[in-house]
Amino acid sequence: MTEPRYNVLFLCTGNSARSVLGECLVNHLGGGRFRGYSAGSHPSGRIFQPVLEFLESQGLETGQLRSKSWDEFAAPDAPLMDFVFTVCDSAANEVCPVWPGQPITAHWGMPDPVAMAGDEQRAVRAVQEVVRMLSNRIRLFTSLPLDSLDRMSLQARLKEISQYTDEPAPS
Incomplete structure (x- = not known):
C-alpha cells in the first residue's frame, strides 16, 4: 500500500517570496509525501531575486517557479488541495487571502x-529568517501522523505549529 500524497498550497499577497519558499521547502522536506504549490491574491509577476538566489544556492529547483494568482487553483482542472497555509504577516497589517x-x-x-528590497544584506537576512521559520514549521507539519488524526485534531495541531517559535528563551 502506498502512502497518500498531500497537496499543500502556500498563499500570500504577492507570491514572490514567502509562499514560494513554502512551496519549495515542503517539496524538499516532505519526503515525497507532499506536493507544494504557491499563489498570491495579487501576484507581483516575479519571484524576489534573493529568494531565487537562496534556493539555487541550496540546489533546489527553481525553473518551474513563477508568481501566479490563486485563481489558477480555483479552476476546475486544478489539483485539489488538502492543506492551505497563509504566510502573510498580519502584524504588518497585510491583507491575507482567504481560501474557500x-x-x-x-x-x-x-x-x-x-519589504527589504533595496537593502541587499537585509533582504538576504530576511529570506534566511523566513526559511528558518518555514523549515521548522514544515518539519513539524510533515512529521504529524496525518492518517491517524481526525480533522479537528489536525486543525488544532496546525494551530499549535503556527504559534511555534524556535527563538532562544530569554536569559
Missing part, C-alpha cells in the same frame, strides 16, 4: 522579505 472550500487551513504569518 474544504482543505485544512492555517495561518503561518511571517515578515515579508520583499
Whole structure:
C-alpha cells in the first residue's frame, strides 16, 4: 500500500517570496509525501531575486517557479488541495487571502522579505529568517501522523505549529 500524497498550497499577497519558499521547502522536506504549490491574491509577476538566489544556492529547483494568482487553483482542472497555509504577516497589517472550500487551513504569518528590497544584506537576512521559520514549521507539519488524526485534531495541531517559535528563551 502506498502512502497518500498531500497537496499543500502556500498563499500570500504577492507570491514572490514567502509562499514560494513554502512551496519549495515542503517539496524538499516532505519526503515525497507532499506536493507544494504557491499563489498570491495579487501576484507581483516575479519571484524576489534573493529568494531565487537562496534556493539555487541550496540546489533546489527553481525553473518551474513563477508568481501566479490563486485563481489558477480555483479552476476546475486544478489539483485539489488538502492543506492551505497563509504566510502573510498580519502584524504588518497585510491583507491575507482567504481560501474557500474544504482543505485544512492555517495561518503561518511571517515578515515579508520583499519589504527589504533595496537593502541587499537585509533582504538576504530576511529570506534566511523566513526559511528558518518555514523549515521548522514544515518539519513539524510533515512529521504529524496525518492518517491517524481526525480533522479537528489536525486543525488544532496546525494551530499549535503556527504559534511555534524556535527563538532562544530569554536569559
